[in-house]
Amino acid sequence: MGDSTKRIPQPVVKRLTRYLTQLQALLERGDEWVSSDELADAMGLSSSTVRQDISHLDFSGISKRGYATQGLADVLMRVLGADSPVNVVIVGAGNLGRALALHGNFSRSDIHICAVFDADPKVVGSRIGSIKVRPMRDLPKVVQANNVGIGIIAVPGASAQTVADHLIAAGVAGLLNLASTHILAPRDVAVVDTRILASLRELCYAIKVAPRGKSRT
Amino acid sequence: MGDSTKRIPQPVVKRLTRYLTQLQALLERGDEWVSSDELADAMGLSSSTVRQDISHLDFSGISKRGYATQGLADVLMRVLGADSPVNVVIVGAGNLGRALALHGNFSRSDIHICAVFDADPKVVGSRIGSIKVRPMRDLPKVVQANNVGIGIIAVPGASAQTVADHLIAAGVAGLLNLASTHILAPRDVAVVDTRILASLRELCYAIKVAPRGKSRT
DNA sequence: TAGATTGTTAATCGATTAACAATC
């Protein structure tokens, strides 16, 4: 039985976000029930892990039938905080910042991008879709006025820490760091690094130690 | 002492890629030596973890002085496969694909983006920087001709699996998946998900359970 | 030398997996 008072471990939270994505796909297909085994198969896990993870939630499946897709999705939304909208700002109106601001998935979700900022006066004032790029000095004002919870850092590594400091000072509670450098933040500010370049390096290592064709033991 | 025959655990590889980034920054600053403690501080780890990680490598520090920055960087490059160039293709010439193709960091590294593909005939033929967008039917040819090791999936979730299948059939050994859906691949193909949307959900959870100001125990 | 820092072992911690009784 789930105990909503306990903090859910990070690896479990990571998987829960994936379950939610998967459940939403199942809902679109009209599947009313899903078993731990089906979920596990779809995401490359064992059914044991899935059940263990779900046991962190305040939600029960039914023997022989599995989990109610809609019900589980609802609980996950609530637990992950995906049921209440979050305001987000993006700093950096370069290619990556633009791509994120235009990314359709956000508009369909509870994540609302309410402003894009850039330090370059030449970029300030231009439009990304329906969003106007604003100067950095507006940051504190916008963050406070819109109760912005998350700042997305989409600037080169060299300025990432400075931008982070500004966002933290403005009052955001979480940072999504798209730059490749590590960011230092006080403990009460959550930081998630996407590290795309690092992921590529991981891949390079993986294909080096286990090239295709060479079967592993 | 490092044993180059043993596979390095995934969490360690992840951190090694970060060490490399950090070391390269230190090199630019001209630092010749770095201690486990300094590295740990810069990345929010303990010095014990850093030493433990480095012990996987065939590299020794020197008591009282630490690690030779250049030497450690060199070994990391070799171990991670960052010393030999890798050819990469991007599938999807949308905002995200374009952003990646134009991303400066790659050109400065051993990662070489040699082609961008798109299924949309309206996009095929257009240019992204110096790269021309090619039709999907050219994929197998290009992958084989350039010995492409990694395919980057920058398409919407709905077509991600199809694109993955094409890339796998063409012969890539690794996939970087920027779509939010999970991808199934044979065991000899490495897959790394970036899951930007999932990272944002993680952040939502983090700021929900531990909002700023509410000090944790 | 004395002190700082590595390399490594052992202890702790936490996550995953296996197994199975409970149950629909």
Next chain:
DNA sequence: TAGATTGTTAATCGATTAACAATC
């Protein structure tokens, strides 16, 4: 009912941390 699937406990596995002797 018989069989499938959950929920949960216990066992395993692996990663992190702590500690400290070796060493420059």
